[in-house]
Amino acid sequence: MEPLASLDRSTLRERALDALRGAILSGQYRPGDHLGEVELSTSLGVSRGTVREALRHLQQEGLVSPGARGMLRVNSLTPAEVRELFQVRAALEGLAVREVIGSPRREAATTALREALERIAAEDEDSPARIQADLAFHLLLCRLSGNSMLVEAWQRLEGRMRVAILNAAAWQAPMTARDRHAPIVDAIERGNVAGAQRVLEEHMTAAAEHFAESAEQP
Amino acid sequence: MEPLASLDRSTLRERALDALRGAILSGQYRPGDHLGEVELSTSLGVSRGTVREALRHLQQEGLVSPGARGMLRVNSLTPAEVRELFQVRAALEGLAVREVIGSPRREAATTALREALERIAAEDEDSPARIQADLAFHLLLCRLSGNSMLVEAWQRLEGRMRVAILNAAAWQAPMTARDRHAPIVDAIERGNVAGAQRVLEEHMTAAAEHFAESAEQP
DNA sequence: TCACCCAGTTGTGTCGACAGTCTTCAGGTG
DNA sequence: CACCTGAAGACTGTCGACACAACTGGGTGA
Structure with missing residues (x-):
């Protein structure tokens, strides 16, 4: 009997971060697209706060940047x-x-x-x-x-x-x-x-x- | 009559971030010190979520790093x-x-x-x-x-x-x-x-x- | 004496709700 | 017709509460 695989201990925030990063880098969201907290939280099935933290992380990574009224958009480079x-x-x-x-x-x-x-x-x-x-x-x-x-x-x-x-x-x-x-x-x-x-x-x-x-x- | 000075539109998160960064860089917290969300939120007078976002930002800046059980500590360098x-x-x-x-x-x-x-x-x-x-x-x-x-x-x-x-x-x-x-x-x-x-x-x-x-x- | 179990405490993780702000648009007014 | 006004909608900002995991210390039984 083989030993059980160790469980996934990642937090929801980390998984949301990976999901969002993957969605952006796979082209699912195109540069300039608006990333709304509400929309993302419902589609990911997590709370807004969790999505929010992931978005802030992406912001510091430079993948998204804040536009008008703090709304985040997928970044593009000149x-x-x-x-x-x-x-x-x-x-x-x-x-x-x-x-x-x-x-x-x-x-x-x-x-x-x-x-x-x-x-x-x-x-x-x-x-x-x-x-x-x-x-x-x-x-x-x-x-x-x-x-x-x-x-x-x-x-x-x-x-x-x-x-x-x-x-x-x-x-x-x-x-x-x-x-x-x-x-x-x-x-x-x-x-x-x-x-x-x-x-x-x-x-x-x-x-x-x-x-x-x-x-x-x- | 001189025009009114424009109001401070910074968010609580930004102000909390500045306060925490300043506290660390001024030596108020020393390397290795534990930064608890509850303690900070009560002393800053804001909610845990707000402090939390500021701490995550500091984490990405490299000023604090997660230790056991996700608890954040002031970073030091070898x-x-x-x-x-x-x-x-x-x-x-x-x-x-x-x-x-x-x-x-x-x-x-x-x-x-x-x-x-x-x-x-x-x-x-x-x-x-x-x-x-x-x-x-x-x-x-x-x-x-x-x-x-x-x-x-x-x-x-x-x-x-x-x-x-x-x-x-x-x-x-x-x-x-x-x-x-x-x-x-x-x-x-x-x-x-x-x-x-x-x-x-x-x-x-x-x-x-x-x-x-x-x-x-x- | 020692291993074990079990609250109690202290943290973070996550959530749902409320509040505030900007935009939009319809409707009234001069 | 231009302009101001108010209400509705769509966001983000902020908060307080609950859930859960890990450490702690003391009591219990062999």
Whole structure:
């Protein structure tokens, strides 16, 4: 007789948060849509206060922003903001690259990054899972730096990144292609700080332009 | 007859948030202290729900973190986290420096930064106002980059920075001295990217060590 | 003596209700 | 016809109460 699976101890607030975040990131709510507390609480089957807390959390994540009379709306990013966002990402991941290369665990790190590369390649192009794998690669890079504050800062940007990606109706496969990411890992393996940073920078700039352009013609 | 001053339209939640943040950052609550919803709501004279929302906000700011049974406690940082924090700051402000130097408004920026420098010097050493002015200088640097996402990312770190500073019982005046910051502005004025970044990096490293050491012997 | 059980206390989690505000629109008034 | 006025509707802001889980301390039986 197998042991019982441990019970789900998450609070309603957490589950509501996940549900709302998922609904927004899956495109169920489009940028500009109004998220009413009453409507959401009835459809989720929880009280308004619980929904409210989840919405406030999403607000701090940057997925929704307050409009007139405190009413929350799904956020969207201007092309300029998209470019700015990827600049910040480049700065953060640049630090990550420097740290990874300078760390004694560089070998193990490259191995882990190559595995993440495989997981990207294993997903269908244009699928949400591929986006997830792509972001997971970059997050792993941050984690491998061993800098927990860096990881936190990056994760706080994640919501907005997903908004930017989501707004790009036409998701171009080349953006997640192996040859975009592999050179980064290669440079890390060789211990080439300048090279890794340059490749990363180029990747971010290209991505920024791609998503910024998509945001220009809604 | 002069026009009436516009009324304060802030919500109770915002005021509770400010009050709690101020209480923590002024040292009224020390790291590790338990922040009970009931206690706070009675002393602030608002309902638990309102306090609750403010606490959740502080949680996302990194000022408090959940302990056993979801009870919130005032956060403290380990020396390692302090060093990591300042590394991230260096990366972000490094980007800011690059952007400011590359922007056409570089002259106006240096003027503004020098004014901020004056405001630091105008405050008494070892005073909270001086810490405020110091942080304002760095925030201004980020703002002048024109990158709103950078500003946001920096501000999300601000809470934790203040925790780190607060934990350093002995605030050493040299940390906010003019000769710590002036070289940064000088290098920006000269358009010396590498120099500005190096000075900034040194400033951050020195600050990190200072605050990390203070955190080591509580 | 020690393990166990059982209130009592102290927290947070969640809810439903009331209050206040802004918008909208119909209707009256000059 | 333009404008002011009032009522209705749709929101969010705020509150108090109940439910529930975890720790605490003392009593009980072997």
